[in-house]
Amino acid sequence: MKRIHSGGEFEPKIGYCRAVVAGDWVHVAGTCGKGDTTVAQCADALRIIGAALEEVGASFADVVRVTYMLPDRSEFEACWPLLREAFADHPPVATMIECGLITPEDLIEIEVTAYKPS
Numbered sequence: 001m002k003r004i005h006s007g008g009e010f011e012p013k014i015g016y017c018r019a020v021v022a023g024d025w026v027h028v029a030g031t032c033g034k035g036d037t038t039v040a041q042c043a044d045a046l047r048i049i050g051a052a053l054e055e056v057g058a059s060f061a062d063v064v065r066v067t068y069m070l071p072d073r074s075e076f077e078a079c080w081p082l083l084r085e086a087f088a089d090h091p092p093v094a095t096m097i098e099c100g101l102i103t104p105e106d107l108i109e110i111e112v113t114a115y116k117p118s
Contacts, residue, residue, distance in 0.1 A: 038075040062114040
């Protein structure tokens with residue numbers, strides 16, 4: 001098993017890592033980005049997730065499941081163009097959940113699971 005750390009402030013506070021590679025599976029933790037808007041935070045979260053995937057030789061094309069969590073579901077549609085661009089011709093199965101996030105400043109959290117055969 002391989003663990004990937006991104007240096008996020010909550011990783012050491014809570015006791016988790018950005019991603020874990022277990023066999024052919026890559027599990028990326030729920031990721032919040034920085035920015036003043038949901039779209040900006042979405043873009044930054046995708047950047048962080050993309051970097052974790054790249055570190056293990058995977059990409060968004062390998063993602064099989066994604067979960068989006070937002071405190072306000074009405075903000076989700078504005079993110080759709082970014083998500084279409086990230087997943088392009090390889091869309092994963094997806095779920096969107098409206099819920100509270102770890103801080104009031106967080107507007108979107110994204111979690112993915114990828115399959116990358118060795």
